[in-house]
Amino acid sequence: MTTEDAREMIIGDGPVLLTYGEGIANIQLNRPESANGFNIDLMKALQEAIMTVHGDKRVRAVILSGNGKIFCAGGDVKEFLSKGEELPNFLRMATAYLQICVSGLVNLEAPVIAKVQGFATGGAGLGLIGIADLVICGDSAKFMAGGTRVGMAPDAGATATLTKMVGFRRAMDLVLTNRFVEAQEAERIGLVTRTVPDEDLDAEVWKMARMIAAGAPRAQAATKRLMWNGMGRGFEASLPDEAREVSALSGTKDSLEGLQAVIERRAPVFTGE
Template sequence: MAHQYQHIKFHYQNGVGHIVLNRPDTLNSFTQVMHDDLKAALSFLESREDLRGVIITGTGRGFCAGQDLSERKPLPSGQKRDLGEGIDKNYRSLVLRLRALPAPVVSVVNGVAAGAGASVALACDIVFAVKSAKFIQAFSKIGLLPDAGATYVWPRMVGMQRSMGAALFATPVSAETAEQWGLIWRCIPDDELESTIASVHDHLAHGATRAFAATKQALYASGDNSLEDQINVERDLQRELGHTDDYLEGMIAFGEKRAPRFTGR
């Protein structure tokens, strides 16, 4: 029986999966139902041999406000809640599965991204954000630390001082500042949200899929490798790409001075 999505919208077209967080009345905050929806969507995407990319965005005026705190109300009689359980059950697999997909995952942030919502957006391979969007590490306001991979991603992308400031003071980082810092790829005008999603879809659906996947793999491997080790990674992946249909098509198209027609094989 096909999964019935309740808190996300999901469709798949031309090898590109579109995930739309869909709880606009709560700024698309995470619930267990939403996590279950996301797990089902990721299982579908992981099963597709024709996968060429994924786009994640939100409905309404927010991308995602993080965890829905109404699902974490204080327990009776002074009992303590195990917040690590939620990370193990949901956020760990969500972030790691997005990272492991053999195709680019692009988040198009349509509004505020706070807490775990910011973490998930920034865990994607490429991030676009509308000018009115903000990234907020709001955890300190409720006595917690950034999670869902935030303490891994932020220092690597923007350095320790900016990461500390954003986390300890919970200061919103505008999309324009995020672009200047290198936290996101591009800040776009608000009225270009839909056209950007369409453009990204077209690029992923018709691009050199195997090359995209190899690029993603190599770039993420570089953080733990020496220069020599990284060159070896490039060599091995380049060897594989040299046997693909897309490489042959790319070379023929270059010689014929036309746009290549990549098939993802």
């Protein structure tokens, strides 16, 4: 039986699948016939999956993946074109849903690991890379911004996250030239965390997810929150928040377990208490 076979299906048969097992939730975009392109139905389903994960205390790590050969090719261009003169009104609604989704993923307490195969392009595809806490991609993966190529602009928070990840000059290069970035360059410039052989991608993502799921959940949630909040703050402004979190966490059972494990030279067993 494979890992996937052993997982509990929570949401299925729609544009987003949600499975759970081993303390890990897998949120999978499920429009492979459309390169997992974002439309309203997918975004509504993604929001539902995120809220389900948010309310599930069993979840200690989240994998964000795409069904099929492509992670996500951005927005559903065919649907955009079908709106004709109503496209501006449609996109106002669509971007509102998209903002709710990416904000929800950032605000999940469990770290989010993006598993990227094939292409991650357009506002949605590259935007999801930007808001994931960790990104592991196959060595044939390719990345592209794509917004200005169709006369639009980056969205899904990419204008904020890209500059923090790769620097202002590289970010401007990516969003203005819309060139494809190969996996090895993506790792070198900080767009992704790690590149692995395509055939090892699934195993490496699950290995990372299991390692995260075995960690102290409250400490990891606090660390994630501090890191994201710190993106928009100066050094001095971050210090009080760090002090408060460290002090609060030091009174948890997980903290005491971690300290004791160091003394006893063993692996800690965290419970989230």
